[in-house]
Amino acid sequence: MTTTTASILNNPFLNKGTAFTQAERQALGLVGTLPSHVQTLDEQATQAYAQFQSKPNNLEKRIFLMSLFNENRTLFFRLMDDHVVEFMPIVYDPTVADSIEEYSHLFTDPQNAAFISVDDPDNIEASLKNAADGRDIRLVVVTDAEGILGMGDWGVNGVDIAVGKLMVYTAAAGIDPAQVLPVSIDAGTNNEKLLADPLYLGNHHKRVSGDQYYDVIDRFVTAEQKLFPESLLHWEDFGRSNAQVILDKYKDKIATFNDDIQGTGMVVLAGILGALNISKEDIKDQKFVTFGAGTAGMGIANQILDELKRAGLSEDEARKHFYAVDKQGLLFNDTPDLTAAQKPFTRDRAEFDNADDLTNLAAVVKTVHPTVLIGTSTQPGTFTEDIVKDMAAHTERPIIFPLSNPTKLAEATAADLIKWTDGKALIATGIPASDVDYKGTTYHIGQGNNALMYPGLGFGLIAAKAKVLNGETLSAACHALGGIVDTTQPGAAVLPPVSQLTEFSQKLAEIVAQSVVDQKLNKEPITDAKQAVAEMKWVPAYQNID
Ligand SMILES: NC(=O)c1ccc[n+]([C@@H]2O[C@H](COP(=O)([O-])OP(=O)(O)OC[C@H]3O[C@@H](n4cnc5c(N)ncnc54)[C@H](O)[C@@H]3O)[C@@H](O)[C@H]2O)c1
Numbered sequence: 001m002t003t004t005t006a007s008i009l010n011n012p013f014l015n016k017g018t019a020f021t022q023a024e025r026q027a028l029g030l031v032g033t034l035p036s037h038v039q040t041l042d043e044q045a046t047q048a049y050a051q052f053q054s055k056p057n058n059l060e061k062r063i064f065l066m067s068l069f070n071e072n073r074t075l076f077f078r079l080m081d082d083h084v085v086e087f088m089p090i091v092y093d094p095t096v097a098d099s100i101e102e103y104s105h106l107f108t109d110p111q112n113a114a115f116i117s118v119d120d121p122d123n124i125e126a127s128l129k130n131a132a133d134g135r136d137i138r139l140v141v142v143t144d145a146e147g148i149l150g151m152g153d154w155g156v157n158g159v160d161i162a163v164g165k166l167m168v169y170t171a172a173a174g175i176d177p178a179q180v181l182p183v184s185i186d187a188g189t190n191n192e193k194l195l196a197d198p199l200y201l202g203n204h205h206k207r208v209s210g211d212q213y214y215d216v217i218d219r220f221v222t223a224e225q226k227l228f229p230e231s232l233l234h235w236e237d238f239g240r241s242n243a244q245v246i247l248d249k250y251k252d253k254i255a256t257f258n259d260d261i262q263g264t265g266m267v268v269l270a271g272i273l274g275a276l277n278i279s280k281e282d283i284k285d286q287k288f289v290t291f292g293a294g295t296a297g298m299g300i301a302n303q304i305l306d307e308l309k310r311a312g313l314s315e316d317e318a319r320k321h322f323y324a325v326d327k328q329g330l331l332f333n334d335t336p337d338l339t340a341a342q343k344p345f346t347r348d349r350a351e352f353d354n355a356d357d358l359t360n361l362a363a364v365v366k367t368v369h370p371t372v373l374i375g376t377s378t379q380p381g382t383f384t385e386d387i388v389k390d391m392a393a394h395t396e397r398p399i400i401f402p403l404s405n406p407t408k409l410a411e412a413t414a415a416d417l418i419k420w421t422d423g424k425a426l427i428a429t430g431i432p433a434s435d436v437d438y439k440g441t442t443y444h445i446g447q448g449n450n451a452l453m454y455p456g457l458g459f460g461l462i463a464a465k466a467k468v469l470n471g472e473t474l475s476a477a478c479h480a481l482g483g484i485v486d487t488t489q490p491g492a493a494v495l496p497p498v499s500q501l502t503e504f505s506q507k508l509a510e511i512v513a514q515s516v517v518d519q520k521l522n523k524e525p526i527t528d529a530k531q532a533v534a535e536m537k538w539v540p541a542y543q544n545i546d
């Protein structure tokens, strides 16, 4: 086997398989290594889609798509372009959750990810360099997998969420798949099941924490910035105690964001703005109960707080609109074990006659009468019929977003929420939900998943070569989806459908890039933000190689 033949057929960024032309086969030393008939990309896509459809369940479909991804990125993304609504739940949430649980058992290919081990800090830079293999990396998605979706600690298995997030980036916004790098930081795992499994592919020890952990994170950021100075760094599914700390450490120094904090905050605010367009209400009149005051819950609260302040409320007035509920019940300023992110959103016991009773969601809803209820608790079925009916009795159009992922963790289903509120609830769910037919109206359910936002946000930042991401740009992005949702139809969704993902990601990217340029936050001169986005966009088509 010559190096040329092996390297091109095994290089998913260059491989075309049966689509290599006769001239290319001659030039590249591929004559005789492929069947004679030369296929077009269209023919390959038709054939691959038929294979995909023949698979018996979603996990098998995913395994098939991942092997295609590992062999030929162009074909994979062409297929995903053609079938984005069908593929999203397979390559991303919820099926990605099943593949993460089974990662070590299903392993066939490292998927061009970088694997960093806490036990080998001196090789962090080398690991990134080897995995990038000379590619011009513009986007890194990194996870330490301590808080994978709502499923907890999955150690090295969590690399699949970084790969999945990046697939959505390319499908939605058009980042060149050769310019991305998924990174797993293997800091150990506290998942006993993995530690006891001889086939587990990560470090077989408990998570390291404290200085040793933060030193590895710091070395990683330093190496990442040195090797890929033009890149955006996206943090995914870190644990509750680290996510905000890491973001605060780097957010004013480099182009970076945390998807669970900021991406989720953005999609929820965009969804609330969509809902308020339908109900014709003002955000300043809303009372927000966030159930599950963790990484996502507090990210959401902060994004809404920012919006209330932009709408003219003082910081103190704005904070009075929030009721954060966690395991302890409503969070008070004297509640033990508050996180740094929770503290600014606590209430005073003196505000309530029944403060000591507010130890669960039902009691809080009964007392507070929220107009907006957000679920990021990881606790399935906790938006019960009683709670929802109680909420709906005190507000005309209750805004209810059960966002916990994957499917089995959702606080409620869209169908139940529509039924329990007699069609009044304005809903977004974390995973895709089917339309709900109720009393002659078809209700479309928006997907309140950060996948609607982070591709456009990230792509806009990369195209504009942003130095940092700030609140101004986040706010501009939250408002970007407004015009896309047709809120005049009965049963309209509060967010645009995934079928328009590429269209609105493009719009979002343009608005984000413009915001960066307007604030002079671009590292290099840019005359036309829209054009910078257009020039950066990759499309799945074969280029001539000879
Ligand atoms: N739809 C989206 O775009 C999106 C984005 C991010 C996170 N999420 C989902 O939100 C959930 C939380 O994610 P996270 O990253 O914030 O995790 P996290 O661990 O940081 O937060 C979860 C919070 O829920 C609290 N909690 C646990 N049990 C509870 C109970 N019985 N009552 C009240 N609170 C309880 C925890 O104490 C913690 O504060 C996950 O299921 C995740 O998939 C969805």
Ligand SMILES: O=C(O)C[C@H](O)C(=O)O
Binding pocket: 093, 148, 149, 150, 237, 259, 260, 404, 405, 449, 450, 451
């Ligand atoms: O991964 C997702 O589906 C959304 C979100 O980032 C999550 O952690 O649940």
Ligand SMILES: [Mn+2]
Binding pocket: 149, 236, 237, 259, 260
């Ligand atoms: Mn996440």
